[in-house]
Amino acid sequence: MEKCVIMENDFIVFHGDLQQLLEKVETGEMIPRLQASHAPMCKFFTAYYVISGIRHVVPLVHGPTGCPLYMSDFVRTRECCETRGVPLEPTACTHLDESHVIYGGEGKLLEAAKEAYAKYHPDLIVILSCCCSGIIGDDVESIAREAGKLIGCPVLALRSEGFGGDFRSGYEDAFKLIMDLMEPPETKRKGTINILGARWGPNPTEFSWDLDEIERLLSDIGIRVNAVIAGGCTVEQIRHAREVELNASWCYDWGQKLGDLMQERFGVPYSRTGQPYGPTATKEWLLGVARPLGMEEKALEVIEREMREVEPDLAYMRQALEGRTAVIEISEFPGPIRALSLARMAEEFGAHPVVINVHPYTIKERMPSIKYILETGVNPEIILTKGLFHLGSFRSSKETEDELEEIVRGYDNVIFFGNSGRFPPCPVVNLTLMNPAFQPHYGFRGIKNIAALIRQALENENLPRSRLFRGMLYGTTAR
């Protein structure tokens, strides 16, 4: 198939491979021109995710109530309390009004920090600025320093104005800030690592089953985890983060920045590995951690044992995927980096992966991860369609559904990896992370679950799809 052909007057706006798409994004060719299209979260939101992943922290939002309440409802109450069994922890807000916008809110912020300490007795307060306080120029860092002298816990400040950067900058700046809590090591803890890049969601790509699988395998090898930063870690664990022998990431994309920074600043080595999807990536992940710790032999034993366990599933996946085209779509779940990891896994089992609609925006924002993925030899065929660039949200849009169906018709022997909200004329492997019945996807247990999902797709291929759900998603005029 000819690659990188831009077919004007057609619904395909890009057809090539990941490397070529990356080049186009780098040169600015593939950036959507419609201002109103595709709005991911702002810097404040993503900074909040990371900070809220530290136990007994009070995020003190210096702004009006809209920003913190959205996050405390969504992240704390719903995702943490309801889904993950995390207790309700406070989100404090200085509740800026018009007079503060005119006269400044620094005085109020200092009092708020003192009051937050008195009310909540936290281990840490992190002041998060938002658009209001950022524009009026409140000096949140100075207030944090001042407050830190007056109260009994550390107070940090993060400039996280929503306009101040993209969603990625919020994550990265927050991870960087956390480094300020890391104390010089008193000792080196043998066989101990940190896992980097986690957050207390609400990102649906970050349910804890995958992390549990990683921790299970590490524990079997005899590797201890000091902290999952910042997926429910304590301030104490962060303080001791430099005592570990190695940092690893459960998702290359999110851990990479902190891993690199800790390596650069503190000399803690960082294991660069992709997501453990499928046998090869899982082996690489485990060995990438075990080797530097001198625990390769034990890791190989664990891997061998686990491989024996999943051998029937591996055999099934080989037989099911060999010679097929695996069309992988990532518009909603499971997320772009996971989709590329899936592409690698599909290729490993003899399928030809074609990734649909990885938004150029996500390529731009995840540039280091995409480059790393390319370095590891993963360079799948990519197709972007017009629907992706239409005004408004592209999720569940009829245009992208029609385009997907058309693309699938253009290939032989296709299997679709995505979610059940799509109705292509081929078996659909429902990889949504919104279905806890088949989690985790990482590691060896992930292999079992993905094999089961593929089996469901193939064995039930001829069952009728839901006219109801299709009509709900795409309207009654959908094909």
Next chain:
Amino acid sequence: MEQRPDKGPAGTAAGSLDQCTDPYLRCAFNGTAQTALGVSRSALLAHSPQGCDYLVNNAFASQQCDYMETVTLCTKLCVDEIVHGGEDLLARTIREARDLPISVLFVISACGPEIVGDDIVAVCEAVQPEVKFRLLPIECAGFRGSQYDGIDIALDTMLRKLVRGSGKKVPGSVCLIAPHANANPTWPADLAWVRQVLCRMGVPVVATLTHRTPLSEIENAASAEASIVLSHDAGQKAADYLHATYGIEQVCRGIPLPIGMTNTQRWLTALGERFDALKIAEEMVSKGERMVMETCRRKWPMARFLYRVPAAIVADATVGIPLVRFVTEEMEMTPQLVALYSSQRQVRELLDRELESLGLSPKVALGTDVYKTRKCLADARPRVVFGSTIERHASEGLSIPYIVEVVRMMRQFRLIDREYFGYGGVLNLFECVQNEWTMAWRSKEKRYQAKW
């Protein structure tokens, strides 16, 4: 502990001495978005950084919009626009939307662009000739107040800019105000009940401000003879404006909304008296009460076992104030704490009247936040809380056996809208208690494993 702030933005704890709060209420931007998205065949353009678009999404869900009909857009402001201004970007984004099949595009501004002085009104005026639909700018930065202030700001702009005042009055008609300022997670059912009641009384509804409201309805709002505010938290200003400008008289003012049998009777009677439909009202009351009693006789609500159990009500004023009487009279529990998100004067006065009339003296926290609520719960130690998912988690460790989630539920989503208003509402609230009662009895651990 009693918090009774005299001033401060509507519905907020700003009047209290707290420097930091863990709020229940979103900002004015969100309230405006909720109101604008209640207009059908419209689209909404947030002139804001991209994060504020998520507050629009929340409003979209609250108004139960259909994404196939309603488009929301965002200018996604970045540092450049904050430094150099975002007016050009706003104009460009409006032009991008020029082919949308809508009658009105609401342009709402967030904190950032308002502080840097973007003039969204001027931009809309300049671009208006280039687009077929009406442009309606609403300046509603988050710092202007709570979501209830945002609802009032949006209603004010809509009424001033869209209503045509010269039309004839429709005899015996009403305009319904702020049905969406209601923490019942499926509040459209409350609105539907009100509409059904009015229909039976022969009272035409000329405009609903707002829920699935065509632009033409808003334009004709002045033709109403009367208005009914369907919230104790927002909408009063709109009713006052309609009265002052178009002589539209407000009905049912100062009485609790129709939640529970007594409140419903009182509310229906007030309507019947105003619209010369007292007989119909009496008939509705008698039939409704009979239906509730017969249903309860058949279904056995477990609430009856909670006789004089100490209760707390943590809610907005719209649901919370009427609940006081319902919980006390019909369910025979004893409110020991009433914590309301709002703190306006009319909320305080209405609550005071209700408490006095019932002879109750519970702890009262107006403009409460999550911290204050937990402290009050720890102090009052109720056995039942009528509240939200937040109280379920915030009351951990306080040994409160029943948390009846009636407002702002996070997980127990209803596919079918359930009203709290009227007689069906009585049963729906009983059902909430019933389910919580059942869950509290469900064994948390098995004493032994079955063999099979």
